Amino acid sequence: xxxxxxxxxxxxxxxINNVVLLRFLGVCPFLGVxxxxxxxLGMSMAVTFVMVVAAxxxxxxxxxxxxxxxxxxxxxxxxxxIIASLVQLVEMFIKKFSKKLYKSLGIYLPLITTNxxxxxxxxxxxxxxxxxxxxxxxGFFVAVVxxxxxxxxxxLVMFSFSSIRERLDAATNLPESWRxxxxxxxxxxxxxxxxxxxxxIV
Amino acid sequence: xxxxxxxxxxxxxxGAVSGTLIWGxxxxxxxxxxxxRARARLAVYVEMFPELDVLDGMLFEEVTQGLVQQKITMRxxxxxxxxxxFLGSDTNAFGFIDVVIGIDPSxxxxxxxxxxxxxxxxxxxxxxxxxxxxxxxxxxxxxxYDANTGATQTYTSVQRIIEAAKLLVAGDPVLEAxxxxxxxxxxxxxxxxxxxxxxxxxxxxxLYDNSDDLVGTVYTGVITYEDETFEMGFAVNADxxxxxxxxxDEAAQEAFASAVAAFDTFKDVDLEAIDLDTLDDEARxxxxxxxxSGLLRILLLDDEELARLLQxxxxxxxxxxxxxxxxxxxxxxxxxxxxEDAFSxxxxxxxxxxxxxxxxxxxxxIAADGTIKNYAIVDHNETDGLGDIAFDAMEILLxxxxxxxxxxxxAYTGATVTGNxxxxxxxxxxADFNERTGD
Amino acid sequence: MAANVAKKTAKKTPGxxxxxxxxxxxxxxxxxFLLGLCPALAVTSTLETSLGMGLLVVFVLVxxxxxxxxxxxxxxxxxxxxxxxxIISTFVTMVGLLTEAYAENLFExxxxxxxxxxxxxxxxxxxxxxASKNNVVSSAIDGLGMALGFTFALMLIGVSREFLSTGAIxxxxxxxxxxxxxxxxxxxxxxxxxxxxxxxxxxxxIGVILAILQAIDLNKKKKxxxxxxxxxxxxxxxxxxxxxKKELESAGGQA
Numbered sequence: 001x002x003x004x005x006x007x008x009x010x011x012x013x014x015x016i017n018n019v020v021l022l023r024f025l026g027v028c029p030f031l032g033v034x035x036x037x038x039x040x041l042g043m044s045m046a047v048t049f050v051m052v053v054a055a056x057x058x059x060x061x062x063x064x065x066x067x068x069x070x071x072x073x074x075x076x077x078x079x080x081x082i083i084a085s086l087v088q089l090v091e092m093f094i095k096k097f098s099k100k101l102y103k104s105l106g107i108y109l110p111l112i113t114t115n116x117x118x119x120x121x122x123x124x125x126x127x128x129x130x131x132x133x134x135x136x137x138x139g140f141f142v143a144v145v146x147x148x149x150x151x152x153x154x155x156l157v158m159f160s161f162s163s164i165r166e167r168l169d170a171a172t173n174l175p176e177s178w179r180x181x182x183x184x185x186x187x188x189x190x191x192x193x194x195x196x197x198x199x200x201i202v
Numbered sequence: 203x204x205x206x207x208x209x210x211x212x213x214x215x216x217g218a219v220s221g222t223l224i225w226g227x228x229x230x231x232x233x234x235x236x237x238x239r240a241r242a243r244l245a246v247y248v249e250m251f252p253e254l255d256v257l258d259g260m261l262f263e264e265v266t267q268g269l270v271q272q273k274i275t276m277r278x279x280x281x282x283x284x285x286x287x288f289l290g291s292d293t294n295a296f297g298f299i300d301v302v303i304g305i306d307p308s309x310x311x312x313x314x315x316x317x318x319x320x321x322x323x324x325x326x327x328x329x330x331x332x333x334x335x336x337x338x339x340x341x342x343x344x345x346x347y348d349a350n351t352g353a354t355q356t357y358t359s360v361q362r363i364i365e366a367a368k369l370l371v372a373g374d375p376v377l378e379a380x381x382x383x384x385x386x387x388x389x390x391x392x393x394x395x396x397x398x399x400x401x402x403x404x405x406x407x408x409l410y411d412n413s414d415d416l417v418g419t420v421y422t423g424v425i426t427y428e429d430e431t432f433e434m435g436f437a438v439n440a441d442x443x444x445x446x447x448x449x450x451d452e453a454a455q456e457a458f459a460s461a462v463a464a465f466d467t468f469k470d471v472d473l474e475a476i477d478l479d480t481l482d483d484e485a486r487x488x489x490x491x492x493x494x495s496g497l498l499r500i501l502l503l504d505d506e507e508l509a510r511l512l513q514x515x516x517x518x519x520x521x522x523x524x525x526x527x528x529x530x531x532x533x534x535x536x537x538x539x540x541x542e543d544a545f546s547x548x549x550x551x552x553x554x555x556x557x558x559x560x561x562x563x564x565x566x567x568i569a570a571d572g573t574i575k576n577y578a579i580v581d582h583n584e585t586d587g588l589g590d591i592a593f594d595a596m597e598i599l600l601x602x603x604x605x606x607x608x609x610x611x612x613a614y615t616g617a618t619v620t621g622n623x624x625x626x627x628x629x630x631x632x633a634d635f636n637e638r639t640g641d
Numbered sequence: 642m643a644a645n646v647a648k649k650t651a652k653k654t655p656g657x658x659x660x661x662x663x664x665x666x667x668x669x670x671x672x673x674f675l676l677g678l679c680p681a682l683a684v685t686s687t688l689e690t691s692l693g694m695g696l697l698v699v700f701v702l703v704x705x706x707x708x709x710x711x712x713x714x715x716x717x718x719x720x721x722x723x724x725x726x727x728i729i730s731t732f733v734t735m736v737g738l739l740t741e742a743y744a745e746n747l748f749e750x751x752x753x754x755x756x757x758x759x760x761x762x763x764x765x766x767x768x769x770x771x772a773s774k775n776n777v778v779s780s781a782i783d784g785l786g787m788a789l790g791f792t793f794a795l796m797l798i799g800v801s802r803e804f805l806s807t808g809a810i811x812x813x814x815x816x817x818x819x820x821x822x823x824x825x826x827x828x829x830x831x832x833x834x835x836x837x838x839x840x841x842x843x844x845x846x847i848g849v850i851l852a853i854l855q856a857i858d859l860n861k862k863k864k865x866x867x868x869x870x871x872x873x874x875x876x877x878x879x880x881x882x883x884x885x886k887k888e889l890e891s892a893g894g895q896a
Contacts, residue, residue: 205717208717209717209719209720212715212716212717212720212724213720213723213724216724216727216728217727219731220727220728220730220731223731223735224731224734224735224738227734227735227738227739228738230738230742231738231739231741231742231743234742234743235738235741235742238741238742238745241745242745242749
């Protein structure tokens, strides 16, 4: 395994298989928290943090606990509980050590439990079978890097989408029935088209 | 404290109930899920054998019959035999190709599927779409192949794998023929082909037992008797003693039984000590005698140089001085003189640029009367199949003295470049020959 | 079948009927609340996958609503959300296993979105906001109505996308129906817009549907506004008339 594996993993997770636009994971926060660039960035940072930690915890959980015990079928319930308690832990931790960070990230953390991108990436890391491709040990790093890339992709799309929305809200010549969510969805569709074009990069 | 206990208790109960429910569903669905997963994984086989019991109905056997690596016996849920699948792979000029062949218990081909390959996809796709249906329903022991598929390399590979699978199904008649003389033969391999005068073109085949030791050698060739041709082999033990004569098809075995029996008097006799004149003068025996004498003359020859000359011209006794003709294609030419030291023929060795990246290495022998006496393509990397068409066309030139025949482009249909290259070589050789003989 | 039973019970109490139907248009989880948009975008490239996803959600939502409302009084406040998550993911896991066993094509095409039903905000949202406050029957009807509304939304998106991208509506491909074919096929291969089967098409189709709904809504509001204005004017007119009459009467009396 070489470094190119990591680069490929990051780029593919970030651009080619962008979580929001091409895999439809985390669409709710994408539409819900993207009215202002500031909140979009806060949400993205919180997602990045939780997503990487969740991938780093769920991967070993699957291969060191569930698989040896042959209870892979409780994967869903185990992962979601891990993620929920992780989010709780992170919230407590941030609250205690950095009031400033808690102020900026804290309000997004409870929303993250139901962000399907987190659970989605955790499950995807298992179904994509990195353990078979690279071995269980190296597969762990690929899984974490993939999660990081996916989070970067989420942040990228959140930021650009919220910037567009801020300008859209200022536009007064839109037909009334298209204002708000409908036109945002069309914009998202056009962005997805643009991301399709990145398919050939890696 | 009591509150905390209550929370713990509630969580415990919820956990237990949910665990039980999930475990129960898992137990209920386990078999079906395993079967579905196996069906998805073994989709290739399920497509061929819809009734296949994917969980316990497959018996995998490793085999080493040529290109086939695995034989799978297929059974349905009731345990009845529903067919066999053969997994084979071949390597051709474009890469590897993996093929699965499915047959029903009566030997009819159910389907042929390419599971993986590194050949050019744009050739493989139309090949599979247009020519693979032809295989379905054919008897594997007697498959008709399509001649002009447009993807010759890939198709030839598939053909080779089918032929290897056929030997697994029907048993290999050639191997069985060898086994009638050498009981321990497990594997045979063609070593080289050479020209042996009256015996014609002969192929040397080495026979090995299961520990890969050489048990004997068979020189196979074709004899003609009453306008019919028969494939036969002259078998030699590993210790250079005569082993017997082999015929490959049953009818010939019966027809030539007495002649073969006559040769049995030489069994285990050193090749040098065989005296063919002691045999009766009978038509069938004489045909075999001609073959044997031609072959023995080559085999017993100590003189390497003479052996080399004999492959050009069977009357050769010595070669004339070698020279380089004035043609970029002809690299060497020399005359061959027979035992009476009379000029017998002229040999031209050289190379000509064909379609492949390397030139076609070939030689041609022109007899004293100006006819083409013999030729060979030594090496080439022309497209398989296409090249063969052009080279086969040369057969008809043997014994021809003018160039008209190979100017008729029919003979080269579909391999123009290769055909033209060979034609240019012959033109150059004939021109040089005519100059020499002052024609 | 289940819908019929629900309707019958709903007939007895008019409140239950509204409880059941509110999920279709008025409180449609996808179009009005924008809940569960991830599956609404991801699995709606054909009608059948949409229907399949919808049915799974019906199963999970009805059962989780029933169970949550049954045990709502026993669950301590502190562990409410974790308990709900456990209950929901139990049903999701069961549904996932059953789908893989009996409808493997559907399982294959829904893929990761089956475990992701767990984080579908619709389900946790109903458990939290309805089932934990209402009795079992209302919760079950609410769950059924909401889930069918969700299914309806998915199918509407699915039909539009499948038709635009293939010109036909196929059946039997993903659901284990035993037969397969297409409901209709216009053979419009020259005009098919494959982009609607892909990711971008999902966003655009939902955007257009939302715009249409918003337009209808605006239209209604405008009409209501005009009607209100008319009513006010009418009242004003009546009041004025009455005033005049009075004035007239009093004037007559004086006279």
